[in-house]
Amino acid sequence: MNRGRKSLKTPGPIKATRARPRASGKVPKVAQPKKLSQKALQSLATQARILDAAEHLFARRGFYGVTLRDVAQASEADTALLHYHFGDKQRLFDEVFARRTRVLNEERIRCLDLYAEENAGALTVEGAIAAFLQPIFAHSRAGDPGWKNYFKLVAIANNTSEWGGETMTRFFDPVIERLIELLRKALPEAAEADLYWCFEMFSGALTLLDAETGRIDRLSKGACQSGDVDAIEWRIINYTAAGFRSVAAQTR
Amino acid sequence: MNRGRKSLKTPGPIKATRARPRASGKVPKVAQPKKLSQKALQSLATQARILDAAEHLFARRGFYGVTLRDVAQASEADTALLHYHFGDKQRLFDEVFARRTRVLNEERIRCLDLYAEENAGALTVEGAIAAFLQPIFAHSRAGDPGWKNYFKLVAIANNTSEWGGETMTRFFDPVIERLIELLRKALPEAAEADLYWCFEMFSGALTLLDAETGRIDRLSKGACQSGDVDAIEWRIINYTAAGFRSVAAQTR
DNA sequence: GTCTATAAGATGATAGAC
DNA sequence: GTCTATCATCTTATAGAC
Numbered sequence A, B: 001m002n003r004g005r006k007s008l009k010t011p012g013p014i015k016a017t018r019a020r021p022r023a024s025g026k027v028p029k030v031a032q033p034k035k036l037s038q039k040a041l042q043s044l045a046t047q048a049r050i051l052d053a054a055e056h057l058f059a060r061r062g063f064y065g066v067t068l069r070d071v072a073q074a075s076e077a078d079t080a081l082l083h084y085h086f087g088d089k090q091r092l093f094d095e096v097f098a099r100r101t102r103v104l105n106e107e108r109i110r111c112l113d114l115y116a117e118e119n120a121g122a123l124t125v126e127g128a129i130a131a132f133l134q135p136i137f138a139h140s141r142a143g144d145p146g147w148k149n150y151f152k153l154v155a156i157a158n159n160t161s162e163w164g165g166e167t168m169t170r171f172f173d174p175v176i177e178r179l180i181e182l183l184r185k186a187l188p189e190a191a192e193a194d195l196y197w198c199f200e201m202f203s204g205a206l207t208l209l210d211a212e213t214g215r216i217d218r219l220s221k222g223a224c225q226s227g228d229v230d231a232i233e234w235r236i237i238n239y240t241a242a243g244f245r246s247v248a249a250q251t252r
Numbered sequence C: 001g002t003c004t005a006t007a008a009g010a011t012g013a014t015a016g017a018c
Numbered sequence D: 001g002t003c004t005a006t007c008a009t010c011t012t013a014t015a016g017a018c
Helices: A038-061 A068-075 A079-086 A089-118 A125-142 A145-159 A164-186 A192-211 A215-219 A229-250 B038-061 B068-075 B079-086 B089-118 B125-142 B145-159 B164-186 B192-211 B215-219 B229-250
Strands: none
Touching: A038 A068, A038 A079, A038 A089, A038 A145, A068 A079, A068 A089, A079 A089, A089 A125, A089 A145, A089 A164, A125 A145, A125 A164, A125 A192, A125 A229, A145 A164, A145 A192, A145 B145, A145 B192, A164 A192, A164 B215, A192 A229, A192 B145, A192 B192, A192 B215, A192 B229, A215 B164, A215 B192, A229 B192, A229 B229, B038 B068, B038 B079, B038 B089, B038 B145, B068 B079, B068 B089, B079 B089, B089 B125, B089 B145, B089 B164, B125 B145, B125 B164, B125 B192, B125 B229, B145 B164, B145 B192, B164 B192, B192 B229
16 A cells, blocks of 8 residues: 655655645536436446445544545446546545535524624624534434535544644635634633634633434433433533633623 | 455355444553563563554544554564554554553543542542543643654544544543543532533544644634644633533533 | 545554563 | 564456456
């Protein structure tokens, strides 16, 4: 296995550093509502099948724990086909990550903007957090396994130090800045550092809940079920808002 | 590479399932203060070097992202030596995880017991959380890179769904039960489920902070630094206690 | 677009010398 | 206890037929 990433641009040292999941940040083209041939439709269906299978596997074992053979087998496509559609393993991972992130970020911005518009002058921490979370819970409630897999993947990315922090920054920070902006208005007494530290704690709590690792089921001996959206939603909003307010109140 | 885990007990299907980081749960023997030969001392030093290097690498790339050759090179030992001392890759990972967990859990129990003893009848959420966290911050302040690596590793484990939830359960839940016990006394009005959900949020926040991914540095444009213990300690205690209280107060 | 075949190299693990 | 040499298998990626 060649884990040394072949640089896409430089012909330089082939394995100076180990390959890392590193999304390109570019927004790949998406299906346009134009006329599509039979072949093209089938191709898109195949690509979706590959992405779904890759998402499922990456979500459970991370980038390195999945081989292209695993993905090929699970998607009933050939490994050569993965390369044909996505180039290499790295780009496949990038597209898995980017596919739903594009959707989620748009939804979040819409929710945050709507909330800010309708409550200008009376913003609350609860309101901003709820608006930010709304798209996540909507997808969770819809029960789509693809979204559940994606959330697990984000949890791994958020907590993996080598490439996770950088990945989260690139994919999510623009939207996070919008959230922080609302929180700043809702909590004008908070120091800047408070907002960021509190967001970090909120982020860790959220991604762990979304990861649905099953730990809480065992720890609570069945009193709680991973992924119980009704149990989670009001608690995380309450918990987080109280946390922000308490920290902000301590600032001198 | 054989990722199909060779079962330690059953001679059954060789690669029915993919190998997963799965700690044995057994407590391996530790250096006894007996008379040690020159050879034995050197052996222990080599083992420590291997464990340190493996810890560093696993913390950054997870189980699958590290090869035994990587560990051998980083520890300046031979791959054959890794097998001699630790058997296989899985057992090496297990021992990395178990080594500091043994120490940390003992310290936590001691801190929690001491706190409960000295404050019987007047337990607070802040006090219990602070006692639970005390060993972590002590190690972080001491600046040992080994402990920092270990904390990163725990963050990955906590958020990886395939093996993480189960790993956390096995290694940490006995101590967590002790913490929950104190929180139950400090918050008698809380429903059982509240305690577990709030602990889950606390756990996610804590492990992400400990992972020191560098994201908060970028997001805050330098206002916060990953691993700034003085900035983190009072905030996480405040934030968490307020969160627990707020959720508990909502229970009907 | 999809598949077969295969190249080129990496990986976990072991045998055996010292 | 440590190192050299090596195996059997797996992995990513590509070339070329259909």
